[in-house]
Amino acid sequence: MTPPLIGITTYLEPSARWGDWHLPAALLPAAYHRMAQRAGARALLLPPDEDPAAAADLLSRLDGLVTAGGPDVDPARYRADRDPRTGPPYPERDAWELALTREALARDVPLLAVCRGMQLLNVSLGGTLVQHMPTTEAHRGAPGVFGAHQVRPVPGTLLAKVLDEEETVSVPTYHHQAVDTLGEGLVPSAHATGDHTVEAVELPDADGFVLGLQWHPEAGEDLRVMAALVTAARAQRVSQEC
Numbered sequence: 001m002t003p004p005l006i007g008i009t010t011y012l013e014p015s016a017r018w019g020d021w022h023l024p025a026a027l028l029p030a031a032y033h034r035m036a037q038r039a040g041a042r043a044l045l046l047p048p049d050e051d052p053a054a055a056a057d058l059l060s061r062l063d064g065l066v067t068a069g070g071p072d073v074d075p076a077r078y079r080a081d082r083d084p085r086t087g088p089p090y091p092e093r094d095a096w097e098l099a100l101t102r103e104a105l106a107r108d109v110p111l112l113a114v115c116r117g118m119q120l121l122n123v124s125l126g127g128t129l130v131q132h133m134p135t136t137e138a139h140r141g142a143p144g145v146f147g148a149h150q151v152r153p154v155p156g157t158l159l160a161k162v163l164d165e166e167e168t169v170s171v172p173t174y175h176h177q178a179v180d181t182l183g184e185g186l187v188p189s190a191h192a193t194g195d196h197t198v199e200a201v202e203l204p205d206a207d208g209f210v211l212g213l214q215w216h217p218e219a220g221e222d223l224r225v226m227a228a229l230v231t232a233a234r235a236q237r238v239s240q241e242c
Contacts, residue, residue: 004063004233006041008032009097009117011070012048012090031218032068039226041233048096055099064110064209064233067097067117069216072177075131078123083131085176098124108208110232112225115175118201118212125183133178135195140174146219147173150193151200157189158202158211162228168193172219179214186212208232 008028016025026047033043046058059065074089075082077098097117101124104111113121119129133139141147150168153160163169169190179198182188189211190200203210209232217225 001234001237003040003042004230004237005044005061006036006064006066006230006233007044007046007058007062007100008036008066009068009093009100010045010047011068012093028068029218032066035218035223035226036066036230039223039230041230046096046100048092050092052099055096055103059100059103059107059109062109063237064112064229065100065104066229067101067111067113067120069115069117069174071116072131073116073119073123073129075129078128080128080131085132094120105203105206105210108206108236110209110229110236111211112209112229113212114218115214115216118214119177119179121210121212122179122183122186122201125186127179127183127186128181130178130180132176133195133197135197136176138194139178139192139197140176145174146216149173151190151215152193153190153200154188157187158204158209159189159200159225162211162224164224169222171199171213171215172217173215174219175214208236 010026010028012026014024036043071090072087074094097120101121148170151171152168153163185203185205186201188198189202192199199214201212
């Protein structure tokens with residue numbers, strides 16, 4: 001069977017530098033597409049698109065979706081005042097990834113939402129975010145450096161099954177915001193062992209694979225979550241072809 005096609009969202013930066021160039025750019029850390037490839041998929045990068053029909057068009061062609069990490073979600077998206085420690089808004093990316101997330105849920109396209117992606121998944125279902133955690137230092141390293149901490153999967157959840165029902169798992173982490181009120185239908189599937197921060201969410205009533213991780217699997221060597229997405233994407237393709 002042809003490897004499943006996994007779309008991965010990208011940053012949209014007003015100024016990026018490479019070689020002789022210093023220009024606006026859509027970009028993504030290479031660890032994301034390499035993670036998908038190592039798990040047996042083909043990777044397609046999805047920069048923001050202002051066409052309202054683009055999300056539906058793409059999701060009709062993809063076997064799975066990864067919404068990547070990145071800047072803070074605009075608090076206006078969940079009807080909150082801006083905390084002074086919240087980063088600047090990225091309206092194009094917010095709008096694009098919310099549209100992709102909602103379309104993936106509507107079409108039962110397997111979805112892995114990473115860090116910011118998990119927060120957007122929560123917001124897309126009516127949830128809210130903590131804009132700056134009191135225990136931020138435990139959840140990220142120095143600027144530009146991933147930290148690490150332990151998470152405890154909730155027994156019996158999709159995530160616990162993917163992680164072989166391990167009691168705790170060490171994960172690469174870099175975030176200062178987190179899920180507050182859960183979106184409709186979402187349940188927590190992992191917590192940080194230190195402060196009980198929600199570290200993963202899932203949608204048990206969904207017909208397809210829906211999993212959000214607050215940590216960064218692309219920054220580590222554990223492929224189990226990505227492999228589970230790829231397995232679900234293969235099944236999605238088979239069901240469409242039947």
